Amino acid sequence: MLCSGGVKYAIPQAKKIYEFFSREDLIVIGLHTVFEYHDAMGEISLKAFLHEYRVNFPVAIDKPSDDINDPIPKTMRKYQTQGTPTLLLFDHNGYLRKHKMGHEHDLVLGAELMTLIMEKNDNEN
Amino acid sequence: MLCSGGVKYAIPQAKKIYEFFSREDLIVIGLHTVFEYHDAMGEISLKAFLHEYRVNFPVAIDKPSDDINDPIPKTMRKYQTQGTPTLLLFDHNGYLRKHKMGHEHDLVLGAELMTLIMEKNDNEN
Amino acid sequence: MLCSGGVKYAIPQAKKIYEFFSREDLIVIGLHTVFEYHDAMGEISLKAFLHEYRVNFPVAIDKPSDDINDPIPKTMRKYQTQGTPTLLLFDHNGYLRKHKMGHEHDLVLGAELMTLIMEKNDNEN
Amino acid sequence: MLCSGGVKYAIPQAKKIYEFFSREDLIVIGLHTVFEYHDAMGEISLKAFLHEYRVNFPVAIDKPSDDINDPIPKTMRKYQTQGTPTLLLFDHNGYLRKHKMGHEHDLVLGAELMTLIMEKNDNEN
Numbered sequence: 108m109l110c111s112g113g114v115k116y117a118i119p120q121a122k123k124i125y126e127f128f129s130r131e132d133l134i135v136i137g138l139h140t141v142f143e144y145h146d147a148m149g150e151i152s153l154k155a156f157l158h159e160y161r162v163n164f165p166v167a168i169d170k171p172s173d174d175i176n177d178p179i180p181k182t183m184r185k186y187q188t189q190g191t192p193t194l195l196l197f198d199h200n201g202y203l204r205k206h207k208m209g210h211e212h213d214l215v216l217g218a219e220l221m222t223l224i225m226e227k228n229d230n231e232n
Numbered sequence: 233m234l235c236s237g238g239v240k241y242a243i244p245q246a247k248k249i250y251e252f253f254s255r256e257d258l259i260v261i262g263l264h265t266v267f268e269y270h271d272a273m274g275e276i277s278l279k280a281f282l283h284e285y286r287v288n289f290p291v292a293i294d295k296p297s298d299d300i301n302d303p304i305p306k307t308m309r310k311y312q313t314q315g316t317p318t319l320l321l322f323d324h325n326g327y328l329r330k331h332k333m334g335h336e337h338d339l340v341l342g343a344e345l346m347t348l349i350m351e352k353n354d355n356e357n
Numbered sequence: 358m359l360c361s362g363g364v365k366y367a368i369p370q371a372k373k374i375y376e377f378f379s380r381e382d383l384i385v386i387g388l389h390t391v392f393e394y395h396d397a398m399g400e401i402s403l404k405a406f407l408h409e410y411r412v413n414f415p416v417a418i419d420k421p422s423d424d425i426n427d428p429i430p431k432t433m434r435k436y437q438t439q440g441t442p443t444l445l446l447f448d449h450n451g452y453l454r455k456h457k458m459g460h461e462h463d464l465v466l467g468a469e470l471m472t473l474i475m476e477k478n479d480n481e482n
Numbered sequence: 483m484l485c486s487g488g489v490k491y492a493i494p495q496a497k498k499i500y501e502f503f504s505r506e507d508l509i510v511i512g513l514h515t516v517f518e519y520h521d522a523m524g525e526i527s528l529k530a531f532l533h534e535y536r537v538n539f540p541v542a543i544d545k546p547s548d549d550i551n552d553p554i555p556k557t558m559r560k561y562q563t564q565g566t567p568t569l570l571l572f573d574h575n576g577y578l579r580k581h582k583m584g585h586e587h588d589l590v591l592g593a594e595l596m597t598l599i600m601e602k603n604d605n606e607n
Contacts, residue, residue, distance in 0.1 A: 109284040114239060120464075127464055144280035152277055155269035159234040214370075214377050217467025224468075225475045245589075252589055339495075339502055342592025349593075350600045359534040364489060394530035402522035409484040 108139065108148060108156045110191040116210045117192030118160060123213075124220065125164040132224045137166035140183045140191065196220070199227040233264065233273060233281045235316040241335045242317030243285060248338075249345070250289040257349045262291035265308045265316065321345070324352040358389065358398060358406045360441040366460045367442030368410060373463075374470065375414040382474045387416035390433045390441065446470070449477040483514065483523060483531045485566040491585045492567030493535060498588075499595070500539040507599045512541035515558045515566065571595070574602040 108114075118137075125135040141148040150168065157166055169180035177184075186195060189208055196205035196219060205219060233239075243262075250260040266273040275293065282291060294305035302309075311320060314333055321330035321344060330344060358364075368387075375385040391398040400418065407416060419430035427434075436445060439458055446455035446469060455469060483489075493512075500510040516523040525543065532541055544555035552559075561570060564583055571580035571594060580594060 109280055111239075111285055114236075123462065123464055127462065128468075144276075147274075147277035147280040149272075151269070152272035155234055155272040160236055212373065212377065213463030214373055214467040214470075217464040217469075218377075218471035218474075219467075220464075221468035221471035222475065225472065229479070248587065248589055252587065253593075337498065337502065338588030339498055339592040339595075342589040342594075343503075343596035343599075344592075345589075346593035346596035347600065350597065354604070359530055361489075361535055364486075394526075397524075397527035397530040399522075401519075402527055405484055405519035405522040410486055 108153060109144060112210065113192040114160070117194070118162060120210075120213065120216070121164060122162065124216075128220065128224075132227075133220060135164040137162065137164060138169055138182060139166055140169040140180055140188065141171075142179050142183060145178070196223065198223045199230070233278060234269060237335065238317040239285070242319070243287060245335075245338065245341070246289060247287065249341075253345065253349075257352075258345060260289040262287065262289060263294055263307060264291055265294040265305055265313065266296075267304050267308060270303070321348065323348045324355075358403060359394060362460065363442040364410070367444070368412060370460075370463065370466070371414065372412065374466075378470065378474075382477075383470060385414040387412065387414060388419055388432060389416055390419040390430055390438065391421075392429050392433060395428070446473065448473045449480075483528060484519060487585065488567040489535070492569070493537060495585075495588065495591070496539065497537065499591075503595065503599075507602075508595060510539040512537065512539060513544055513557060514541055515544040515555055515563065516546075517554050517558060520553070571598065573598045574605075 121135055121137060124133070139148070139153050153166070153168065156162075169182045171180050172178075172184065182188075186193075186203070186206065188195075188206075192208075192210065194205065194207045194211055194216075195203060198204050204223060211219075235242075246260055246262060249258070264273070264278050278291070278293065281287075294307045296305050297303075297309065298306075307313075311318075311328070311331065313320075313331075317333075317335065319330065319332045319336055319341075320328060323329050329348060336344075371385055371387060374383070389398070389403050403416070403418065406412075419432045421430050422428075422434065423431075432438075436443075436453070436456065438445075438456075442458075442460065444455065444457045444461055444466075445453060448454050454473060461469075496510055496512060499508070514523070514528050528541070528543065531537075544557045546555050547553075547559065548556075557563075561568075561578070561581065563570075563581075567583075567585065569580065569582045569586055569591075570578060573579050579598060586594075
């Protein structure tokens with residue numbers, strides 16, 4: 108939300124993926140990860156932001172750590188993401204297949220998404 | 233802050249104006265105008281936003297209306313701005329010389345700014 | 358060469374495809390199709406253009422029609438391309454699988470290319 | 483014509499200047515400067531190029547050197563331009579006021595053009 112790279116590149120890219128691919132083939136989930144500016148990044152701000160930027164895919168909110176002194180939320184810690192935007196691709200078995208910090212070129216990402224989609228289709232046939 | 237046109241066009245343009253022109257010639261002031269999502273747009277959110285987007289010129293916060301039921305803040309009402317981004321150009325005598333809603337092309341804006349700067353210099357000589 | 362859409366979108370896209378994909382997986386071939394301005398679009402002009410735009414994949418020159426009064430060259434007529442840029446995707450059996458006039462989004466094209474590549478790999482296994 | 487920086491930045495910028503400013507205030511002239519690929523850059527190629535890129539302001543062709551062994555044409559030699567795009571601004575008295583190789587930001591250029599326009603208006607009054 109406050110990451111200019113995320114706003115400029117990652118959100119438009121995620122919206123395009125959500126637009127171009129079928130819901131049967133892949134699921135797009137945003138993750139709102141708050142590791143600084145906690146007071147500025149609450150649910151009310153997020154809702155306003157998602158509305159204004161016309162984000163139409165679901166966006167989850169990363170759960171804060173159980174340790175009250177730890178500013179890093181749970182999912183962020185689990186996947187060791189170091190900032191935004193971060194891209195995580197999971198295959199249909201739930202395995203993490205790609206972990207990329209920063210922007211991935213659309214051509215590469217389109218090819219990688221299709222690889223996972225075709226794997227799934229092969230397994231089902 | 234939550235206006236994608238403002239984030240994408242107006243803020244980068246204002247930063248460039250601030251960079252290219254001398255502080256003697258013109259003053260750039262941002263105005264944080266909250267007319268919706270009041271809970272998401274407070275001072276803490278603004279500070280985080282300005283830091284992340286590296287806004288280095290001063291940004292004022294438009295004062296809320298004295299009428300508690302009026303969501304439109306004072307400066308916004310005074311100049312009848314209808315949304316963001318809005319550009320207001322004042323000459324060195326304080327007269328409003330341009331009021332534009334939406335984006336102005338850099339070539340046109342550069343020329344208009346220089347017109348006001350040269351008027352000021354002419355008057356001083 | 359004289360098509361601004363081709364210069365702005367299609368050539369950069371083709372260069373990226375050539376950069377991102379393996380030569381084992383796909384082959385990129387440009388086609389210089391001259392259907393107007395024949396005097397301005399000869400081989401000398403093409404060579405200069407390819408050098409200046411750093412086109413590093415092979416570019417073929419579409420053969421003129423055997424009918425001297427027909428300005429449309431052979432490949433252009435065969436595939437009924439109506440202008441530039443046109444994208445033709447052939448699978449590894451030589452079948453035309455996509456014929457698109459105008460620009461295709463990188464995400465979609467990346468996915469389509471990967472579909473054809475994985476078909477080939479499936480057939481070989 | 484074969485300079486990708488010129489095609490991508492300088493020609494669109496010159497077209498905008500031609501569109502935004504009055505013919506009374508300034509004159510836009512392109513200069514076709516051939517210092518390499520002479521065989522690919524003749525008048526026929528130029529005409530096709532200008533038509534395809536919808537260049538609507540006048541474009542002059544730099545005269546070849548009188549010395550047949552000198553590939554640098556006359557205007558290019560006179561103003562010591564070293565490549566394209568190069569921007570030359572002349573005031574209404576014909577004095578060269580700016581000589582810039584590479585791209586100038588629209589805000590800066592708009593301001594500089596207006597400076598010269600207002601000088602002219604001041605002199606006339």
